[in-house]
Amino acid sequence: MIDVQRLRVLRSVAEHGSFSRAAAALLMTPSAVSQHIAALERSLGRPVAVRSTRGVTLTEPGRLLVETAETITAELDLVRREIDRLTERPRLTVATFTSGGRRLLPGALTRCVGAHPEVELTVLEAEPEAAVPMVRRGVADLALTYHFDGPLPPHTGLDRTPLTEDPLWVVLPEGHRLAGREAVGLGELAADRWVLGCLRTEAFLRRYAERAGFELRVAGSTTDYFFARTLVAAGVGVSLIPGIALAPESAGTHLVRVEPPRPARHIAVVTARRRRPPPRYVEDLVEALVEAAGAAGMERS
Template sequence: MIDTGRLRILHQVSLHGSFSRAATAMGLTASAISQQVAALERDVGTAVVIRTSKGVTLTAAGRLLVEAAETVTAELAATRQRIDRLAGGRTPLRIATFGSGGRALLPDALTALLAVHPELELTVLEREPEHSLPLVRDGSADLALTYTLGEPRPLTPGEQRRLIWAPLADDPMYAVLPRRHPLAGRTRLDLSELAGERWVLGCLKTEEHLRRYAAGVGVELDVAAATTDYFFAQALVRAGVGVSLIPRVALAESAEQAVVELGPYRLVRHVAAVTTRRAAALPHLVLLLKLLTGRPG
């Protein structure tokens, strides 16, 4: 028999990449984590992690066990949900979303959903994609709004057996300039034309990707300000602090800033909804996915 508690520990090790970080997340010691992983290896008769000075990586057997851990955890969460419905007559629906996507896509969809399913008890969590997807995998969230930058990133073969990735929208980035900027009157510009500008970043998570994108056209980002809020970033642009790249769903309406399309190459966020195949069969999730994707019926 494989101990499910040890599976859960291995899952946390895989998420955090080291015994010490997994221990911090679980409120345990690194020694206790190491001992439980070693016991799991004895249970299955093979190594499940490779230990290095920089942390740990999973072996092929370890990856299989982590996939099993996600399945077990999701099944237990689904069972807990069904028990809660029996006990209280309410149906919990937990959604994890990144901020700008949730603001643009969720309110109308949730209004329509609750009109049909008033029994739902909603919980909405603001999480970036690297945090929201694990919540869906382990059953802590029923659905996540997420995105990839650049090319769409498909699920791995193992994930495709359990998860559904439903594309929702392409969300291109636009150059946002102060109204008095010399290029403010343009309808389209190449990023290379902004070489030498100071920049305001509206999302710390995407800074590395933006730097690679800019470097591809010979632009080095000279960062004047970095925020986690696209609307604050645009306020700084209007104040003359610098220029910025802002996704379409987060563009503010203001006469004090100019919004200019980028070309010929556009940087695009590919927005999607992710849920498990099991959850996607529930009537309220079926409707929510239809509302988010704009499908009729």
Template sequence: MIDVQRLAVLREVSRRGSFNQAAQALHCTPSAVSQQVAALERGLGAPVVERSTRGVTLTDAGRLLVEAADAIAAELADTQQRIARLTAERTALTVATFASGGRRLLPSVLAGFAADHPEVELTVLEAEPEESLPAVREGRADLALAYHFAGPPPARPGDRSGLDWTALGEDPLRVVLPRRHPAAARHRERPEAPHLAELADQRWILGCRKSADQLAHHAELAGVELRICCTATDYEFAQSLVRAGIGIALIPEIGLSRHPDLVALPLAEPGPRRHLGLALARRRRGRGRAARLAEDLASRLVAGGTGED
């Protein structure tokens, strides 16, 4: 294999016409230049220069090598400039997301966005809405995939939140049961959503504390009191406890694991649900490259809705 460094030395010898002048240009000794050229010749098995008292001239093989060295040097210089431009134009974009939304909604959208915008340095932060929305408002994130439960969205036109909110759709909470559970069997025979009162005697596993608040609210509306046996902070963990027969769980639809041993049933209306959306800083909308890229990414999420990847 031809050594690229030795090619560079030969190229300098060709340009300067002597080992001494090439050595000065390369900041080394004439002996070092001579050794590099000799090593190149040994590797090729052919002379690349002809030495004389008047200096050195290239052989046919040497001329071919210098042509190749010129092409390589040009390609490397062009690549260096392109890398410099790429680095100079690189824009940082930070996306905050809650865990289940990030796992189910973001990957395919981010993959398409990264392919179309290779100059963007993407950072993803996992954060619940109470953390991600202030991060967008304060400039620590460019946009947030977030949610809220019943009531108004976290930002409305003209309010003082400093945010613009774009609704993505609803994420209903489902009751997750073992496939052999009697309620699952009844649903197969009579596919109607069960009322919460029908499941009041069950042990309940909650995937997060916010689910506990929602379940308590709907249990109060139904006039029942539920037995909570576990409040977890991870939906996968909660569903693993359901598979183990510890109880049944209340899980948002986009947090479902789709395990063959589990069944996810809707609750009769009005059932608990999350409302998904995107938050952008109002002061940055349309201003600057990062803001425009954030809007591009937001439009992709809106187009994708709450469908699974």
């Protein structure tokens, strides 16, 4: 049988990247951490971590164990919260990325809280790479997430409910040579400078530019799509922005479709897969988000 305390130690080693930092976080000695990991490896008959001068790297069995440890911790936290709910108000915690939260969450939350006025609501702003682990650890009950075109990120121990496809649009300043077009290929903008609205859009653009044989020239970098659009209107450059982030309208810009295959974000709700069904208010919020995406005229991904 795998010892839960040893899983806790392995999870800390993975989080902190070294035995010594994990020991400090757990209020243990590095020797004690090493003994726990060695005992775990003996019980499995396989190594779970490899130490080097650059830190600690998990083996594949180690990675699977850490994911399991997160699920077990989340289960225990869920039990603790359910016990607390016997005497306290039930709590609903939602993690969401900004543009999706602004467009889809308000109406869904209004409906859910109206049906469950006893629930104490908390909303946390987080990008998917932070929000998904929150759900896995039990910090959040659900997360509104997205991923760009390509393989779906692994969601071990989680359920994913698709909401919508969110196509990306080219945003051009007034007077741009392509502003009157219905659609453009991104390669036609190879000579332009770009304003970036988020790091993930930058990664997509750089991959595309490399495949198309041109170098991406960045004129501005932000983490706010509306700010990026105002920079485009000021003539700083052109941008690529998801449709869900195009409201409210910004004067001085033109929106042009990207020629097929059109890049898109795929928006979904992520919830934890538990042995017990989730509270009714979690299920109701997921249902409300699906309906909110449909009411906004978006396509299910």
